[in-house]
Amino acid sequence: MSERPPLGHGVGLRREHFDRVLAAPTRVDWFEVISENFMVGGGRPLDVLTRVRRDYPVVLHGVSLSIGSTDSIDQGYLAKLKDLAARVEPAWVSDHLCWTGVGGRNAHDLLPLPYTEEALEHVASRVARVQEFLGRRIAIENVSSYLTYASSTMTEWDFLREVAERADCGVLLDVNNIFVSSFNHRFDPVAYIEAIPVDRVWQIHLAGHSDHGTYLLDTHDHPVRGEVWDLYGRAVARFGPVATLIEWDGNIPDWDRLEAESLRAKEAQGRALVS
Numbered sequence: 001m002s003e004r005p006p007l008g009h010g011v012g013l014r015r016e017h018f019d020r021v022l023a024a025p026t027r028v029d030w031f032e033v034i035s036e037n038f039m040v041g042g043g044r045p046l047d048v049l050t051r052v053r054r055d056y057p058v059v060l061h062g063v064s065l066s067i068g069s070t071d072s073i074d075q076g077y078l079a080k081l082k083d084l085a086a087r088v089e090p091a092w093v094s095d096h097l098c099w100t101g102v103g104g105r106n107a108h109d110l111l112p113l114p115y116t117e118e119a120l121e122h123v124a125s126r127v128a129r130v131q132e133f134l135g136r137r138i139a140i141e142n143v144s145s146y147l148t149y150a151s152s153t154m155t156e157w158d159f160l161r162e163v164a165e166r167a168d169c170g171v172l173l174d175v176n177n178i179f180v181s182s183f184n185h186r187f188d189p190v191a192y193i194e195a196i197p198v199d200r201v202w203q204i205h206l207a208g209h210s211d212h213g214t215y216l217l218d219t220h221d222h223p224v225r226g227e228v229w230d231l232y233g234r235a236v237a238r239f240g241p242v243a244t245l246i247e248w249d250g251n252i253p254d255w256d257r258l259e260a261e262s263l264r265a266k267e268a269q270g271r272a273l274v275s
Helices: 015-023 044-053 075-088 117-134 156-167 175-185 189-195 226-239 255-274
Strands: 009-012 030-034 058-061 093-096 099-102 105-111 138-141 170-174 201-207 243-247
Touching: 009 255, 015 044, 015 255, 044 058, 044 075, 058 075, 075 117, 117 138, 117 156, 138 156, 138 201, 156 170, 156 189, 170 175, 175 189, 175 201, 175 226, 189 226, 201 226, 226 255, 243 255
Parallel strands: 009 030, 009 243, 030 058, 058 093, 093 138, 138 170, 170 201, 201 243
Antiparallel strands: 099 105
16 A cells, blocks of 8 residues: 555646646646546547646546445446546546435535444445445545534544545545644644554645635635645655645636646655655
């Protein structure tokens, strides 16, 4: 599990930057793409991804697996994802530790789970079935949250760790989500980082969020905040030079600004590794 390729520092491949990325070499090391945007039979986005993949490693990151739902796993969705992975040959495939709908209705949001033994067994078994179907391990990402369940019997980080161990999968550790949730629910974000096994973390996400005074909202439409950079340093000190991605999905800046944020992450990682 600890032998995942150290990809370096990347950004999300977004339509606004297609032409720039294809026009000339960039200073980012790899790209992450939203799986669902490319699970199609053809079209320009898939053509762009194919061309980008010739020059860069790519990671497939999904938002619709709904691994925590009680609905049956969508086999048609998995078949399309498997076909895309065969075409792209990604470094890995990831999705979120959450549910996005139930009863056939899609909430179009990444909803948190109750942290109970029953939910743990349910999610771990579903991750294992997905991995068996895809013929590869996946990484699961912690989400930001704005509510908790009275029925929870363990912390979020204990739940994440146990899912990864029982399903034998990787972890995509979103440092911004940890910070957002720690503010909203008043827990220690460093304790979260210290609880995750080093050999399970394949990738780190960094992003900006919105401050609403009494709560933080994960919006991916701002630069990374100073507190998140500090927490990233703690994560690097624990997990080492893990592949790191800048997520910027709203108010998307021009390419130079996005690239600069990725280079800042590379510099921050370097400082944390020698401190």
